[in-house]
Amino acid sequence: MIVPIIKKSIPPLLVLFVVIGIHYFITYGVLEPTRRFLLPPPHSIIYEGFFVPKHRDEILKGLFLTTRVSFIGLGIAFIIGFTTALLMSQAKWIERSLYPWAVFTQTVPILALVPIIGFWFGFDMLARIIVVVIISIFPIIINTLTGLNGASKNLHDLLTLHDSSRWTRATKLMIPYALPDMFTGLRTSAGLAIIGSIVGDFFFGRGSPGLGMLLKVYSSRLRTEELLSATFVACLLGVTVFWSFSYFGRRLVGHWSEAWSK
Amino acid sequence: MTEKIITFENVSKSFGAITALENVNISVDQGEFLALVGPSGCGKSTILRIASGLDYPSLGSMNTNTKKVGYVFQDSTLMPWRTVRKNIEFLAELEKIDKKIIKKKANAIIELVGLQDFSEHYPIALSGGMKMRASLARSLVLEPELFLFDEPFGALDLITRGRLNVELMQLYNYKKFTSLFVTHSVEEALFLSSRVLVFSGRPGTIKGEFVVPFKYPRDSGIRYTSEFAELSGEVGKILEKFS
Numbered sequence: 494m495i496v497p498i499i500k501k502s503i504p505p506l507l508v509l510f511v512v513i514g515i516h517y518f519i520t521y522g523v524l525e526p527t528r529r530f531l532l533p534p535p536h537s538i539i540y541e542g543f544f545v546p547k548h549r550d551e552i553l554k555g556l557f558l559t560t561r562v563s564f565i566g567l568g569i570a571f572i573i574g575f576t577t578a579l580l581m582s583q584a585k586w587i588e589r590s591l592y593p594w595a596v597f598t599q600t601v602p603i604l605a606l607v608p609i610i611g612f613w614f615g616f617d618m619l620a621r622i623i624v625v626v627i628i629s630i631f632p633i634i635i636n637t638l639t640g641l642n643g644a645s646k647n648l649h650d651l652l653t654l655h656d657s658s659r660w661t662r663a664t665k666l667m668i669p670y671a672l673p674d675m676f677t678g679l680r681t682s683a684g685l686a687i688i689g690s691i692v693g694d695f696f697f698g699r700g701s702p703g704l705g706m707l708l709k710v711y712s713s714r715l716r717t718e719e720l721l722s723a724t725f726v727a728c729l730l731g732v733t734v735f736w737s738f739s740y741f742g743r744r745l746v747g748h749w750s751e752a753w754s755k
Numbered sequence: 756m757t758e759k760i761i762t763f764e765n766v767s768k769s770f771g772a773i774t775a776l777e778n779v780n781i782s783v784d785q786g787e788f789l790a791l792v793g794p795s796g797c798g799k800s801t802i803l804r805i806a807s808g809l810d811y812p813s814l815g816s817m818n819t820n821t822k823k824v825g826y827v828f829q830d831s832t833l834m835p836w837r838t839v840r841k842n843i844e845f846l847a848e849l850e851k852i853d854k855k856i857i858k859k860k861a862n863a864i865i866e867l868v869g870l871q872d873f874s875e876h877y878p879i880a881l882s883g884g885m886k887m888r889a890s891l892a893r894s895l896v897l898e899p900e901l902f903l904f905d906e907p908f909g910a911l912d913l914i915t916r917g918r919l920n921v922e923l924m925q926l927y928n929y930k931k932f933t934s935l936f937v938t939h940s941v942e943e944a945l946f947l948s949s950r951v952l953v954f955s956g957r958p959g960t961i962k963g964e965f966v967v968p969f970k971y972p973r974d975s976g977i978r979y980t981s982e983f984a985e986l987s988g989e990v991g992k993i994l995e996k997f998s
Contacts, residue, residue: 647828650809654826655849665849669836749835749877 533718542722551707552723559690559703560730562618566625567686571679573626574633581634582641582667583659599631603689607696616699621690628689629682636678640671673750676742683734691727704730758785758820760901760933761806765815767958768801774958775801778815781952781961783901788927788934790944792990793954794998799937801959803903806935825899825932827907831886833878833893839885840865840874843892850897860896868892868922884915891923895930904936908943920946921975928972941990946978953990955997963993 513535520534533541543549577595581588607624614620644666652662694705702710704727711720747753763781767774775798783789791799804810805817807824833842840861847857865874868888878886887907894902908916924947927934938944944951945967953963965986969977977983 645830645832647830647832648834651826651828651832651846652849653809654807654824655846657849661849665845666834669834672836746836749879751835751879754879 530715530717533721538718538721538725541716541718542725548719548722551702552704552719552726555702555704555707555723556726556730558701559687559694559705559727562621562690562693562703563625563683563686563730563734565618566622566689567629567679567683569622570626570630570682570686571633574630574678574682575637575675578634578637578641578671579663579668581638583663588638595631595634598627601627603628603692604696607693610693611697616697617701620697621693621700621703624693625686625689628692629686632681632685633675633678636674636681637671640674641667643674644670673742673746673752676738676746676753680735680738680742683738684731687727687731687734759783760785760787760821761817761819761935763802763805763812763815763817766802766805766812766817767814768798768805768810769813776812777958777960779959779961783933783935786931786933787950788936788948790936790938790948790951791954792938792941792944792951792994793959794956794994795939797954797956797998798959799954800905803905803935803937806901807903819901821900821933823897823900825894825897825902827890827894827902827904829906829909831878831883831890833886833889835878838875838877839870839881839889842878842889843870843874843896846893847896857896861892864892864895867895867926882915883911884919887911887919888922891926895926898930899932902932902934902936904934904938906938909938909940916940916943917975917978923947924971924973941987941994942978945983945987945990946973951990953993953997962997963990965990 516532516535520529520532524531541548542552577591581591603624606627610620610623614623648666648670649662652666657665690703691705691708694703695709696705698706698709704723707723708720708727711717711723742753759782761781761783763779766776766779766781768776779802781789781802791802793799801810803826805812806819807826811817833839834845837845843864844857844861847860852860865871868891870885870888870892873881873885873889878889881889890907908919911919920943927947934948936944936947945965949967949971951965951967952961953965954960955962967986969983
């Protein structure tokens, strides 16, 4: 159990070492001492970000707030997205009516929309959650819809032969069939949800300071060390969420779904 | 006189400008195993769809006096999220049969088709032949009076296909369900059925009828007898002429 994990970790760790090496090289070999603030060495980034209590507390609090907003937003996006996809799967005309608007959420320039959302809903939790929902709902709708529409004609015929109701067809065939695709959508959306909450934060610049606001504050003060630490934490959050959803997907449908069995 | 389970009278079917079936007359006796042989796209599957009520004739009429119809598709159409046992119980579950009775029936059927060792597996872990056995078992649970087979073994390798032919023949000999079996394998049709109808290419019309003289239960070896080869040749000739 442990040995394969170590084996698997070797290649990405090697890449990490190479990147750290290049990082040091640029700091000490390329930049003149007066310009080193542009790219401080890794150890001082880690020191400033995680060992100076003030910064550490700021970043951890930011991480907590960002995570909370992301998850609440993702949850709401899932409920709305799933319901929308289920409605779309019930009749072609509903799908045709809603599909362009689902695409709309994907193509809307979110950066332009964020200030308006602020005007309308204030600059706190609610507005941030709305940004997260808009940015993360599309993959949920599309993947769920693909799954709901994916069951073979023969399976549908089988249910028709036994006079199944719309409800039976949805619960016994379409929804279980869609589960693997739903997880794929959720995994993609989870990453987007974090980006959404950071973007919202960054632009609102008010209310409770999540990671996005910290990034803004640090960059305006040219605090490169803390800026990079906070960015690193944001990335780690994204990776953790992606892995968690991969893990849950494998645990829940991996024993029967081709796509999730590996 | 034996009872007719299903009859087609002058049935034609067209989809838009395409005529799939033309003037088809079929009647199947209770307990008869009728095979329909024809080239791909000759509307054989449409006959099964009409027989099951999934589709309707454009002209003519179809009459059946049973509602207990089992349909076996070309692919196993198992639900990948259900274990073999749960798949086999599925149709009975749809019919809202008592859970205890379902369990009992499923157990008996699982044993009958030889899936004991696989009943708790998911379809992803099964070979093509095993999946087809499970698919067959799923229909058997409801004890259909009329079985519709839409090239159920078409996607299998020849060895597995031959083995499943023997198993299905034994099953038929034991249960004597009425069957309409669509295939484009002459050998399969002759080995399984008591009567063969040969179809032409589109639009599908009946070009020949053969009564298969071999007695049930049939030995798998009959497929290599000269009598079998001769009959097979006659069917093949008609098939080739009209495809």
